[in-house]
Amino acid sequence: MSVVDKLKPAFLEHPGTGEVRYKHTFNYRKIWQMVILLTAAVTLIPLIIITSIDYNVTQQSIESEISLRARRTASNTKRAISFFVSERRAALDFIVHDNGLKALTGNERLSTILKNLQAGFGGFVDIGVINDRGIQTAYSGTYNLGGQDYSDQAWFTKVVERGVYISEVFLGFRNKPHLVIAVKSRLDQGAFYVLRATIDTDQFNEILSSLELNGKGDAFLINRNRVIQTPSRHHGDVLSTVDIPVPEYSDRTRVKEYQSPDYEQFVVGYAYIPDTDFILMIVKQKAALMKSWYATRSNLIGFLLLSITVILGVIVFVTTYLVNQMYFSDRKRAKAMHRIEYDNKLATVGRLAAGVAHEINNPLAIINEKAGLIKDIFVFREKYSADDKLMGLVDSVISSVARCGTITKRLLNFARHMDESFQTVEIGTVIREVLGFLGKEAEYRSIDISVDVPETFPTIECDRGKLQQVLLNIVNNAFFAIESEGALSIQVKQRDDKYLTVTISDTGCGIPEKELELIFEPFFTKKSDHGGTGLGLSITYQLVEEAGGCIKVQSEVGVGTSFIVNLPFKPKKRKEAKTCESF
């Protein structure tokens, strides 16, 4: 028997239906399945629902938190950059209004202004004045750009149109990124001039690089053609094209999610900087931001799975235990019921037999006496005594009556002892009584019966009816196994001063080894076609055990079977009785 078979609950083998002999009140397998299913459903479904709600709520709140933070950062940075630009524009406006064209065209004044700007703001590279024809009339700065004609350049057209121009970032002559701010100042009669300043972007970059960003965050500016304007940590160099598409225009700070071609997810907070071509990008890696959530999530799922396993385990264990208990008690009940039924049946048969025997006995006695009288007449009145034929006929009637008398006496004797309890009996007599009923059948079926009881065998104290029942059951089984032509031998031996051994051997078909351990189980039968209940041997086993004895069986298929019954000479109490293993 494998471990699996041992752990397998007994009721699983008995689905409850389909077995005619041993019908259960319940379908245990179905009950087991239903209980497990229902209990699992009512415990696990709420658990799973609550966990998934919690999962979603937490994930959503974390996602919205991430989005909110990205927007806030973008919004603050946008303000800082806008302020930076408008501050410098305002400075140029102030210079225009404070000085007037005349003062500004004096190169000395212009270089003083540049110095002051560098001292006050820092980052100013050069400054120049351009007249309404696009010619730079005054210049102060590193390069000698005086007299340069800007009239055909795009930025000049724009500044003329809008009054202000803030350029994109470009690499200046020193190969450093710069940007240009230009303001237009109107003169009388429609004339104007433009004050143009170049600023390097170091300060600009500082605003962005000083941002503390979590989740592998990156903050940079792009223009509307996706060209990166300020250094980026992860998304390309200045003036290269960024790998993220230009987000749609909005005058407010917004957040959107973006998935790269290699399936990396990003949270992008962005803002269009007013009056410029710049778009502020705050790019964060979603996976890095969600890292803590992923840890929590795997804890949550792990705990859920563990809970489910534990709950299922407990449910299956408890249900199996309870259903198994139910099965065993039901089986016990059925066994008891059958035992009562069997006993009742036996008692009824006994009473019936006794009744029949008694009723037959009276007419039998009359026949006996009448025949006896006829014989007496023949004998005492010598008229017929010489007639051998008549004498023979009468003797035959008398001997037949004697045979009937033996049968009825035996029947009465058998029935009478069923109600009695312990008494002293001779085992040989009981065996012969039992065999008496089967003698004719044995003859018809050519079964050779031999009984071997030592001549001076001690009497035993036992319940005679039960002893008869035990022997009858075993002998009946032997007859069934033999079918026809065979031998049955009953041998009685004294085992020791306390026990005797009755060995009942037949030359029948034998019992396969697989079934040997089952034959004493209730409801195991090979004779269901012949009205077997599967109770005979189980009751036999019980009776022998009750008497403080032990029954064993040895069998070989095709050779025969031996039942070895060990019985005490005096009834034993359960405590004193030997266990079957000790025989």
Place this chain on the structure above:
Amino acid sequence: MRVLLVDDEVEYVSTLAERLSFRGIDASWVSSAKEALERIRQESFDIAVLDVKMPKMGGIELKQIIEEINPDMKFIYLTGHGSENDYQKGVTDGVSYLIKPVDIDKLMTTMNQAMINRGS
């Protein structure tokens, strides 16, 4: 030896009486306890063979009444409902117990035995 046979089966008891007569025994028969008591009050018998099961009054009860009338009488029970075993156990004190159908020779032996016991 005078014997009174008491049995409700007339056919049986009359035949038995006749058979005993063939064997030199003075056997009378009655078919009920009532008749038996009447006969015993009138005549004296050595042995009474009583059927245990009879209508109104059975053999065991009848024996007790007869013993009061005639304490010297011996009894043999005859029954259709019993076993050798009961005989062996000696169900009643010193009373023989025979089961129908009974062998006439065995009945004779039992009666003779009872007479010997009486004599001793």
